[in-house]
Amino acid sequence: MRTVADLDARLAALHARTAETPLFNPVFQLSLDLSREIEGGALDLDDIEVLVADLECRALQSRAQRLHRLISPTEPAANEESFRTLLGETDFDAFRARWERPLLHAVFTAHPTFLLSPAQYDAVAAAALSGGDNGAVCQVAAQDPAITLDFEHDEVTSAIGRAAVARDRLNRLILETARSRWPDRWLDLAPVPFRFATWVGYDMDGRTDIAWSTSIAYRLREKATRLATYCASLATIDSAHDLLPVLSAARDHTADLAQAFAGPLDDPQELSDVANRLTSDHPARLTSLAPIVAALDSEGANADDARAIALKVLAAAMKADGLGIGWIHFRVNASQLHNAIRARIDPEGTLDLGSRGALVRLRELLAAVKPMRSNFAALAIESATALRQFLAMAQILHHIDADAPIRMLIAECEQPQTVLAALYFARAFGVEDKVDVSPLFETETALEHGGRLLDALLAEPAYQAYARKRGRVAIQTGFSDAGRFVGQIPAALAIERLQGRLAQAMTRGGLADVPALIFDTHGESMGRGAHPASFADRLTWPLSDWARAGFAEAEIVLEPEVSFQGGDGYLFFRNPELALATLVRIAEQEARHRDGAKDPFYSRTDLSLDFYRSIRQVQRDHLESETYARAVTAFGLGMIKTTGSRVSRRQGAGGPTSLRQIRAIPHNAILQQLGYPVNVIAGAGTAANEEVEAIADLLTASARGGQLVRLLRAANGLASIKTVAAFGELFNSAYWASRPYRGTESALEPGCLALAEYLTKDDRTGVFRRLASRLRVDWMKLHRLLALLPQEEEQVPREDTRRAIGLLQALRLALLQHMFLRAAQVPPFARSNDISREDVLEMVLSLRIDEALAQLRRAYPVSVPQIGDFSVTEPTDYPDAASDGHGYGAVRASFIDPIDRAHALNLRIATAIANHFGAHG
Structure with a gap:
């Protein structure tokens, strides 16, 4: 079997055998066929690499086709024409009201989803422009860079830069349309169709590797970058413009400061010198663009139309972004805020911060607090994370960009006292008027009790006054941990109910005249809230038409905000054409008429609520199950x-023995690799079982139900329970004991028996079998439900994709068997005898390959001194031919190097599988 066609034909034949023997596993059987050829010498790892490369190519093409399907058309002319059709208002005031408020806030975040190399992302993006069939996508070598925080910041800067250029094109169209319709009033227009933001370098939740100086340096770099683009735009309008020297001087001065803050600032005097340079009254110091925007607007009022439009486009960009590539989001954990406020509210440590007494005390603190001045010395000596963030925000607003507000996101926020504590520090450091405090609702507790939190918070006079001062109520909803701990479908439904509660709480709190900003921080995979069916579904899955209708009914202006996460999210903005197409698809979706209030999914709560609760229960049962936890880990x-600079395990975690030690992204990525996106699919079949026909009728009649079904179908199209079961067979002692039974693989007998003996007490075979059985029962019930629902035309042949993933999994299973056999046959002697062969074997079985290889290479060194390396004068006859060489080079070549190479191919297969899913994790 030397070609993918050979593998495909063999897998098809093996699949047919499942009709005879339901327990027969075609994926594992194909892996055994491949393993026999590898161990017998008919195939080597070079041959396997050729097969993997072919399947990698197909996966990349699938990724490009998916991207094209989501955002086509991609031709700039077609997208500009499509956008013009959205500019339909005939009344200037209505036109202005619509286009001077963002249709969407887009936040470019950087959780670890940098799956592909930059060259591969470029190739996929280029192929997506032509439909995804571009063969060039397969010619790019995967040379992965080190994914550092600096790398991520460079990537986000580039992605937002392309988004800003696309927005400029749309602003030009808006202004041209306004000029043609209202020639006497169009100059009053200041369009802001989109606003961009980032938290890369500012998100401290779950990280300890971002110093305060990192955030300051990044903000200065962003300022220098944006000033450079402003200079370029203005020079294109007029290379001798009077404002160019002002902007270019500020650019150069800021670039120098960014460089100064980039290094370590541990020495107090060095920090003092750098801080004084930033805060001094330098001639090139620029902290507000307001005078420059006013000058551009004034000039445009007296210029010819072409120059006026160009000036207005530049001014619009300045108003939207300020002195940076966009707005910025700081993020801390609620516990960090609690630690910070405790010294002021409860120095003895006796007060429960969730109590009414703490609430009363916080009200008193807020009423009495007076703004304090702060400087970089105060920032440098502060040890509390939350306080450092507020001090850093104060320095940014005072000395870098005084115009652009800053978001303060609070993770794991479960009580109003946490928000009031943040308000206290914002007021204490004099930034209350520029900081949007935004609680994050993502944990199961927060989603269950979030409505009561919002009711209590929005009833607080201090918060009401703050919201009016800021001009918005801001919250954040998260789909990562929520989708992991309660399941993706229950999470989405719980979040939309919370969003509905926000509209009600704002009305009760007398804040209906204040806009509501909802930041839905979904990821890029379906397991983290990114609906894969269409861009329309991507936008309305996290913020449904029903939830939006609640705000419209209350006459509350809604400001939706979504995330584009990591390399997978930045792919939508990887080149100028994709960036423009993405923004136009968003504009089309945001412009459509919505009527979510009449959806029967929300009126037939006797069915839909039970359906939701039943799915959540199944998901909870999985999460609490030792079987599920053991399989995933x-x-x-x-x-x-590794796909990002943030660690995949939570701080303080040792080996990943608990699901809660593994973050949401790698958790979902592991589910992809095991073959079944449990947190998306599981539970729907069981939930519908008792009233399957009634549930089917409801889902058919409901727009929200249709979204839910499309998500289930998409996940099911990539899923394979047989693959889940196949992984368990790797740990089956009986399999290894029986493999050489008939003498066909007698050379493998020592390795197979060593594995069989070691695995007699291993639990993983039973774990995977039990999990597969539970999934199969639920899936059979889901199959009954899906059979009752209308079929939608498949945009991607589901069986073709499933077959491609099956081939990848079979190759991986063969590689894992190769690794296990090599590890089991490593000779039992070594120069260093302080390690156990069983320890190393378990490392390999658990795919802790780097650890295993480090131990093996230490035990079997090849770089040891040779007799010829010495210039000793006394002659010697030893070592002689019989003793020359200890065989360690042969051990490396026969056992250690094959494990290393096989694992590298395993990781390439992992990337290919993720590409079929459309995102990592």
Whole structure:
């Protein structure tokens, strides 16, 4: 079997055998066929690499086709024409009201989803422009860079830069349309169709590797970058413009300061010198663009139309972004805020911060607090994370960009006292008027009790006054941990109910005249809230038409905000054409008429609410099940590659023995690799079982139900329970004991028996079998439900994709068997005898390959001194021919190097599988 066509034909034949024997596993059987050829010498790892490369190519093409399907058309002329059709208002005031408020806030975040190399992302993006069939996508070598925080910041800067250029094109169209319709009033227009933001370098939740100086340096770099683009735009309008020297001087001065803050600032005097340079009254110091925007607007009022439009486009960009590539989001954990406020509210540590007494005390603190001045010395000596963030925000607003507000996101916020504590510090450091405090609702507790939190918070006079001062109520909803701990479908439905509660709480709190900003921080995979069916579904899955209708009914202006996460999210903005197409698709969706209030999914709560609760219960049962936890952690993090600078395990975690030690992204990535996106699919079949026909009727009649079904179908099209079961067979002692039974693989007998003996007490075979059985029962019920629902035309042949993933999994299983056999046959002697062969074997079985290889290479060194390396004068006859060489080079070549190479191919397969899913994790 030397070609993918050979593998495909063999897998098809094996699949046919499942009709005879339901327990027969075609994926594992194909892996055994491949393993026999590898161990017998008919195939080597070079041959396997050729097969993997072919399947990698197909996966990349699938990724490009998916991207094209989501955002086509991609031709700039077609997208500009499509956008013009959205500019339909005939009344100037209505036109202005619509286009001077963002249709969407887009936040470019950087959780670890940098799956592909930059060259591969470029190739996929280029192929997406032509439909995804571009063969060039397969010619790019995957040379992965080190994914550092600096790398991520460079990537986000480039992505937002392309988004800003696309927005400029749309602003030009808006202004041209206004000029043609209202020649006497169009100059009053200041369009802001989109606003961009980032938290890369500012998100401290779950990280300890971002110093305060990192955030300051990044903000200065962003300022220098944006000033450079402003200079370029103005020079294009007029290379001798009077404002160019002002902007270019500020650019150069800021670039120098960014460089100064980039290094370590541990020495007090060095920090003092750098801080004084930033805060001094330098001639090139620029902290507000307001005078420059006013000058551009004034000039435009007296210029010819072409120059006026160009000036207005530049001014619009300045108003939207300020002195940076966009707005910025700081993020802390609620516990960090609690630690910070405790010293002021409860120095003795006796007060429960969730109590009414703490609430009363916080009200008193807020009423009495007076703004304090702060400087970089105060920032440098502060040890509390939350206080450092507020001090850093104060320095940014005072000395870098005084115009652009800053978001303060609070993770794991479960009580109003946490928000009031943040308000206290914002007021204490004099930034209350520029900081949007935004609680994050993502944990199961927060989603269950979030409505009561909002009711209490929005009833607080201090918060009401703050919201009016800021001009918005801001919240954040998260789909990562929520989708992991309660399941993706229950999470989405719980979040939309919380969004509905926000509209009600704002009305009760007398804040209906204040806009509501909802930041839905979904990821890029379906397991983290990114609906894969269409861009329309991507936008309305996290913020449904029903939830939006609640705000419209209350006459509350809604400001939707979504995330584009990591390399997978930045792919939508990887080149200028994609960036423009993405923004136009968003504009089309945001412009459509909505009527979510009449959806029967919300009126037939006797069905829909029970359906939701039943799915959540199944998901909860999985999460609490030792079987599920053991299966997901069976290979640790060894099935996935490193895709970001943030660690995949939570701080303080040792080996990943608990699901809660593994973050949401790698958790979902492991589910992809095991073959079944449990947190998306599981539970729907069981929930519908008792009233399957009634549920089917409801889902058919409901627009929200249709979204839910499309998500289930998409996930099911990529899922394979047989693959889940196949992984368990790797740990089956009986399999290894029986493999050489008939003498066909007698050379493998020592390795197979060593594995069989070691695995007699291993639980993983039973774990995977039990999990597969539970999934199969639920899936059979889901199959009954889906059979009752109208079929939608498949945009991607589902069986073709499933077959491609099956081939990848079979190759991986063969590689894992090769690794296990090599590890089991490593000779039992070594120069260093302080390690156990069983320890190393378990490392390999758990795919802790780097650890295993480090131990093996230490035990079997090849770089040891040779006799010829010495210039000793006394002659010697030893070592002689019989003793020359200890065989360690042969051990490396026969056992250690094959494990290393096989694992590298395993990780390439992991990337290919993720490409079929459309995103990592």
